Amino acid sequence: MEVHTRQLQYFIAVAEELSFTRAAQRLHVSQQGLSTQIKQLEHAMDVVLFSRTTRNVELTAAGAVFLQDVRGALTGLDVAVERARSVHRGEQDRLVLGALEGAALTLTEPILAAFRQRHPGITVELRHSTYEDPSAGLAGGSVDVAFARRPFVDSGVHFETL
Numbered sequence: 448m449e450v451h452t453r454q455l456q457y458f459i460a461v462a463e464e465l466s467f468t469r470a471a472q473r474l475h476v477s478q479q480g481l482s483t484q485i486k487q488l489e490h491a492m493d494v495v496l497f498s499r500t501t502r503n504v505e506l507t508a509a510g511a512v513f514l515q516d517v518r519g520a521l522t523g524l525d526v527a528v529e530r531a532r533s534v535h536r537g538e539q540d541r542l543v544l545g546a547l548e549g550a551a552l553t554l555t556e557p558i559l560a561a562f563r564q565r566h567p568g569i570t571v572e573l574r575h576s577t578y579e580d581p582s583a584g585l586a587g588g589s590v591d592v593a594f595a596r597r598p599f600v601d602s603g604v605h606f607e608t609l
Contacts, residue, residue: 454487461504543574547593
């Protein structure tokens, strides 16, 4: 079975718009070309994805399931492409660690050494923060994890005591 990512993107657009006309406009393609691609996709899969009338387009049960799975597949493909590009550029996975002055004190180096031993392929970028940002970058999203001191209020932050 040969399915192309373009066909999957077209399928998602039609499924979201529930209209070949609006989907074609959104994708900047002809309605006839879009319809042909969807028919080819359905033929390759041997599955009817849409129930069509002259006035109405609906997902079939198979189409609804396919929509859920194909969104995840395309997202996974995007991630895979970006990771391959990063490796090609010589980049490795990285963890951005915010550190508030004195937050982990003498524990900082042993924690970092243990992390590097367990995860040798991940580069740790340490960003120091002042007391003006008690979240050490967490609240603004500029770091992945941080050594910080309580109290500070942020409902989206999970704390672990060192």
